[in-house]
Amino acid sequence: MHIVLYQPEIPYNAGSVGRTCVAVGAKLWLVRPLGFQLDDRRLRRAGLDYWQHLDWEVVADWDTLLGRLPRHRIWFFSRHAAACYTDARFQSDDVLVFGSESQGLPPSMIETHQDHCLRIPIHPDARSLNLSVSVAVIAFEAKRQWRQGH
Numbered sequence: 001m002h003i004v005l006y007q008p009e010i011p012y013n014a015g016s017v018g019r020t021c022v023a024v025g026a027k028l029w030l031v032r033p034l035g036f037q038l039d040d041r042r043l044r045r046a047g048l049d050y051w052q053h054l055d056w057e058v059v060a061d062w063d064t065l066l067g068r069l070p071r072h073r074i075w076f077f078s079r080h081a082a083a084c085y086t087d088a089r090f091q092s093d094d095v096l097v098f099g100s101e102s103q104g105l106p107p108s109m110i111e112t113h114q115d116h117c118l119r120i121p122i123h124p125d126a127r128s129l130n131l132s133v134s135v136a137v138i139a140f141e142a143k144r145q146w147r148q149g150h
Contacts, residue, residue, distance in 0.1 A: 001026040001142060002069060002095040003135055006062070006109075009035030009101045016132035019050045024139045026096075028056040031065055035100070062109075069095055074116060077138060078105050079128055081117035088118055090142035101131050 003026045008014045014030065021028040038058065059065045074095040075088060099105035110117050120137055122129060129137070 001090075001092060001139065002029060002072065003027070003139060004029040004031060004065065004095060004097040005100075005131070005135075006031045006097055006105060007033055007035075007100045007103075008131070010131070011036040013101060013131040015051070017135045018054045018056065020132065020136045020139055021056070022050045022053045024143050026055075026139060028054060029065060029068075030056070030058045031062055032058065032060050034058070074113070075138075076105055076110060076113050076117045077119065077134060078110050078117055079119055079122075080104075080107075080110055081119040082114070083118050085118040085120055085138055085141060090145050092146055094142065096135070096138055096142070098131060098135055104128075 001024065003017065003021055005014060005017060005028070008017075008030060014034075014036070018028055020026075057068075059068065072093055072095045073091060074097060075090070076097045077085070078099065097105065118138075120129060120134055128134075
């Protein structure tokens with residue numbers, strides 16, 4: 001599994017997502033620009049001692065990422081998606097893409113890939129979930145499906 005943070009802004013979130021990636025055995029991809037420095041102590045603190053076990057890579061832009069993962073199925077997560085994440089059947093080599101904390105994914109990306117856009121349904125009083133929480137919900141759902149043989 002590959003987890004992609006598209007232009008993440010908050011080091012604590014990226015660090016927490018790194019911990020989740022270690023827990024589920026996923027590779028973390030960070031797509032620039034980043035809202036923090038990679039040596040940010042907050043990034044490392046959120047990842048605790050898991051960071052040394054994390055398989056991760058930073059890429060310059062979206063096109064570079066696509067070049068590195070050309071044959072993988074890609075899922076895009078957005079609160080604007082029509083389909084629910086539980087409607088998808090995840091595979092072990094899927095790419096799960098999450099947008100920045102303040103902007104989410106670009107509208108053009110969502111429009112171009114509507115058939116692979118998913119959302120996590122939440123109560124209308126909540127505008128959104130924290131990025132690291134969203135990643136954990138999806139990553140562990142994917143792992144659950146694999147264990148059940150879907």
